[in-house]
Structures are given as C-alpha cells and as structure tokens.
Amino acid sequence: MLGVWLAQSVMxxxxxxxxxxxxxxxxxxxRALAIAPDNPVIMSAASLPHRLFGNAALALDLAQRANxxxxxDALFGARFGGNGLWASLIQAGxxxxxxxxxxASRPPPEQILSVAYAALGRWxxxxxxxxxxxxxxxxxxxxxxxxANALAxxxxxxxxxxxxxxxxxxxxxxxxxxxxxxxxxxxxxxEKIVESQLAGLRRLEAP
Numbered sequence: 350m351l352g353v354w355l356a357q358s359v360m361x362x363x364x365x366x367x368x369x370x371x372x373x374x375x376x377x378x379x380r381a382l383a384i385a386p387d388n389p390v391i392m393s394a395a396s397l398p399h400r401l402f403g404n405a406a407l408a409l410d411l412a413q414r415a416n417x418x419x420x421x422d423a424l425f426g427a428r429f430g431g432n433g434l435w436a437s438l439i440q441a442g443x444x445x446x447x448x449x450x451x452x453a454s455r456p457p458p459e460q461i462l463s464v465a466y467a468a469l470g471r472w473x474x475x476x477x478x479x480x481x482x483x484x485x486x487x488x489x490x491x492x493x494x495x496x497a498n499a500l501a502x503x504x505x506x507x508x509x510x511x512x513x514x515x516x517x518x519x520x521x522x523x524x525x526x527x528x529x530x531x532x533x534x535x536x537x538x539x540e541k542i543v544e545s546q547l548a549g550l551r552r553l554e555a556p
Contacts, residue, residue: 352377356398360535362527374398382411389418396433400440405537409437416450435461440539444468459485463495467502467545475499483512490519494528494550501549509553525554 355374358364378395385391392415400408412434435458438447444465451462463478476499482492497512517523529547536542 350394352381352398353394356401360401360531362531362534371398371402375403378403387418389415392418393433396437400433400437401535401537405437405440408433409441412437435465439465439468439542440537442539442541460489460492460495463499464542464546467495467499468542470545472499472502476503488519490516490523493519494523495546497553498546498549501552503549506553509549513550513553525550 352374355364355370355377359367359370359374364370375398378398381391382395392411396408396411396415399405399411416434435447435451438444438450439461448462448465451457451465457478459478459482463475463482466472466475466478476496479492479496479499482489483496486492493512493515497509497516500506500509500512525547528550529543532543532546536546
C-alpha cells in the first residue's frame, strides 16, 4: 500500500520528491511481490507503480492475473477501477477490450470508462460516464475536470465552465499546465490518451 500511495502522490503532483518516491514505490511493489507473488491483492497493488513508472508489460500481466483470481477489485473496489486492469489495457491501446470488461463490472468504474471512451473520441459516451462519476464522487476534482473536458469537447462550453468552477473551488491552485503534467505522468506520455484528457479543457483556455 505504501508503494501505491507513493505512486499516486507522484501522479497527482503532490510529491515533493518525485524521483525518490518513484524509486521507493517500485521497491515496495517488488518487495511485496517477492513476499506474496501469487496474492491477487498484492499483484493488483503492485501493478500501479509498474504501470506508471516501471515495467508496463509486467503491470498488465499482474493486473490480468489478479483479475482472473477474483481479487482485482479488492484494493479499492470495482467502481473506482482499482484493480488496475482497465487502465493497463487503455495504456496498451486496448480501449475496446477495457470497455467490454468495465461494462461487465458491477458496479462499473465510471471515471475510467469515461477516459476510455474519450480516448476513442466517443464523446457522448465519455460525457455520460463522466456525469455518473461526478454523481458518485461529488468531491473529486478529477471527476469534475473530466466532466468539464467532455462537455467542452462537445461544444457545451458554458456547462464546461460551470464544471471547472467546481474544480477550482476544490483546488484553487489548479492550472491546465499542472493538469497536463499529471496526465502525462499518469498515462506514461501516451499522446492519444493525454490529448483526449486535455482537448476540451484547452478550448476553455483559448482566447
């Protein structure tokens, strides 16, 4: 769990020593795997630091094995998408496969479903799941930023600005440049995914 939260702190730009935290996150993940290599919760947890900063192929393999063992959702729960498999598949360019699996989950992970549809340019579906995510997690600035992005991509700019006001109320220091940097870390500079997470938000900042 320490490896998970260190990785999360770097991805969300809250780490004050990102290089050291990345190395430590990977070390904790590998130590946990050495202690309990076949534990699905450990495999699920270890997949996150590796997806972000280590061996992406290993991350996908761990997430698939955890999911097959029925323990992939144990870390954070299915709705949050904590099993790691869906993000690993999206990062690998297998969005359709990720969507099929997520739609079969109960409850479905709304936020990551929105990300997957956005990466495919399917904005109506991206918006639908973003709206559901904000209903489930009304205090998540990431959910509201995702909603604003989908609304703006569909040319619903006034609604998008309203959503962004929710974001800045929660995080007054929010900037697009900051969000861009976090998205690139979170998706390992996969341009297709990163661009889809920023396309609408850039429209809001255009003169």
